[in-house]
Amino acid sequence: MDSEASNSKEEGFKIIHYPHINFVSATEDQIQSANRAILAADKGCSVGNMLKKANVQIDIEVKYLFEHLKKMKLVSNMEEWNEVLRGKVVFKHGIA
Numbered sequence: 001m002d003s004e005a006s007n008s009k010e011e012g013f014k015i016i017h018y019p020h021i022n023f024v025s026a027t028e029d030q031i032q033s034a035n036r037a038i039l040a041a042d043k044g045c046s047v048g049n050m051l052k053k054a055n056v057q058i059d060i061e062v063k064y065l066f067e068h069l070k071k072m073k074l075v076s077n078m079e080e081w082n083e084v085l086r087g088k089v090v091f092k093h094g095i096a
Contacts (some may be wrong), residue, residue: 013057016060
């Protein structure tokens with residue numbers, strides 16, 4: 001995983017994590033399991049939780065997984081992927 005931190009007057013302190021998840025092939029269940037693992041890691045991180053209480057914005061961008069899902073036609077754009085990651089929608093396009 002790569003991480004990036006920035007501090008600005010406009011946005012305050014911000015951290016972006018870029019986990020590297022690369023499926024050669026995956027079922028929808030396996031991808032949903034990866035989503036749950038990412039969200040659980042974010043929720044369970046004591047350092048991250050402490051920083052969030054101090055109003056630090058922490059984002060997670062799973063680019064490798066997103067690019068793979070895009071190729072599989074499971075999601076078509078990053079906004080759709082973010083909805084899937086947050087558990088708001090299930091995959092719309094099915095397994096290619």
